[in-house]
Amino acid sequence: MEYTGAEIFVKSLLKQGADLIFGYPGGVVLPIYDELFKTPKLRHILVRHEQGAVHMADGFARANGKPGVALVTSGPGATNTVTGIATANMDSIPIVVFTGQVPTGLIGNDAFQEADIIGITRPCVKHSYLVRDVKDLASTIAEAFYIATTGRPGPVVVDLPKDVLLAKTKFEYPETVELRSYRPTTSANKRQIDKLAAALEEAKRPVLYVGGGMILTNAAAELKKLAHTIQAPVTMTLMGLGSFPSLDDLCLGMLGMHGTYRANMAVTHTDLIVALGARFDDRVTGKLDEFAPNAKVAHVDVDPTAISKNVPTHIPVVGDLKDAMKKLNAVIAESKVDWKTKHKPWLAQIDEWKHANKLEYVKKTNVIKPQFVVEEIDRVTGGDAIFTTEVGQNQMWAAQYLTLKRPRTFLTSGGLGTMGYGFPAAIGAQAAFPDKVVIDIAGDGSIQMNIQELGTAVQQRLPVIVVILNNGFLGMVRQWQQLFHGNRYAYTCMESQPDFVKLAEAYGALGIRATKPEEVGPALEKAIAARRPTIIDFVVDREENVYPMVPAGSPLNKMLLA
């Protein structure tokens, strides 16, 4: 029996186990929408803007580990996905984005709603396909999911010309995918693991520096085991948050530009830094030549290009992080070292740093401090929620003050720093886990970048809570202007703001405003109890800054503390 490309598309997704699409229709993808109409098994969430669809697919993937799927039309539908794709690419998130394309015969003719989306997205995808023959469609979809989810994950774009969706062929979905040109190294080399274990045995002041790879590979249990066995402190990047419990005695918190004092001091003084699924981003290292100046560097990563890219590596380990962690734990289990005694002076030093400069802010009774809102979120939820963030001060306070217990509970745009990410990502996460509490910690600027998705949340009855830390500024940029540009607040104040409560109500969501510290907890409780899309507008201290801060280009131990 023969099927149209559109039918094959739907069948392939179901075969793939992808039963949720975030999408937006248009002319060239109409054949697919017609099939979706007939296939209720394959759920479709209608978004309000294609960027939202991609962030939702991304949030869905980050929250539950399965690849996210977005579907959009050609031309403007496709170009609207670019920021979402670049965001997923920077953070290695497995998503597959299907874009409609004009019929193959018209490609290159400046046809109506034609855009060379393969060309436009080439630098920000893991891979992409233009399907030119319906016979290749099923195998291409299988390859797209395979590539998106294996090795270092990432976004894959599949461009679907309309004639391919209408043409007919047999349906055969490949059981497995084999590509001669793509065989990611998944097994970590045992000799390198032995070297790493030996280095750990020798080190006096080791630090485990953990990135998003730990979450992508679901290796948090192995991390806990390693850290506890060898009694080594753990610091995380923004992307790594959640992979090690914030309240564990060995947890140093986040490192880098807005990292904790103890994390940055520990990294500056360590003699062995073990990077686990992290990539030495400039926001993490500060001034590169003075980063971990006395340290041997070990680096475990599935992507060889990440190793020795920014920091020369003494012990490279290429392979799947979970596999490497298991092997490392097995070798460590044989070790005769008395780790506790060996690391006692180091942990004592870290404890001193911990008490010397804690994360702190000046508490006030007449005005809401943004940090206080995050602390209250933490208290009210007991950390039992999925958090997303926007970008800016809101993101950094969320990273600093939430006490996370589990991986996949803190979803944030780390690499690209995309304002407007958090809200659609929260909708995606909520779609994956309808019963969980999902909270987007937002800024007043960022939330306006994808506020239209309120319509999506209301239509789908997804009870996402948006907490706006409303400082009436593009706060993080204002902070830089205050600190490094002589207080010249050029175009960082949005003097005209919508009334977020009325805006929520206009969309059919719940709107709450709080202006006093004592209102914060009750507002959050009310929102959580409501189980419907909610915006809480917390009017916060306008010129609060995020500290500690390592000015861009400074070494990590040169932190501004207040």
Place this chain on the structure above:
Amino acid sequence: MRHTISVLVENKFGVLARISGLFSGRGFNIESLSVAPTLDLTTSRMTIITRGDDAIIEQVTKQLNKLIDVIKVIDFSDEDFIERGIVLVKVNSEPNNRAEILRMTEIFRGKVVDVSTKTYTIEVTGAEAKVSAFVEMIKPLGIIEIARSGKIAMSRGKKTLG
């Protein structure tokens, strides 16, 4: 340092754009590039001449390998290899310089591949240094046009790319 890198790729739509985009997007230098299908028409072989210190070349080869359509990458800098390029040079042929043009062509084991009343067109193939030397020698005689290929390369002995 200058490196000669050969890359075996899937002969697929857009693969050249992926490779050249990688170089421009990451700020890698690309001096010359040549591409053609191999015996197996599903693959193409590219030869890329690039420049950079060891750390950069390490990134170049790793990043090339990371592209999904790349099957294999060889950096020839550490081994003995054969390299060839070709140049076509169109020169003014005046009665007083024809003998000199022919003499140069012979020294470089080139060929005159086209003749008109006013011009000679010469083909020279060989290692890059030889081709460059020929161009330098012929320059004073009046080059009208030049077309030079990117380099191609191959390991000596048994070793192969594909």
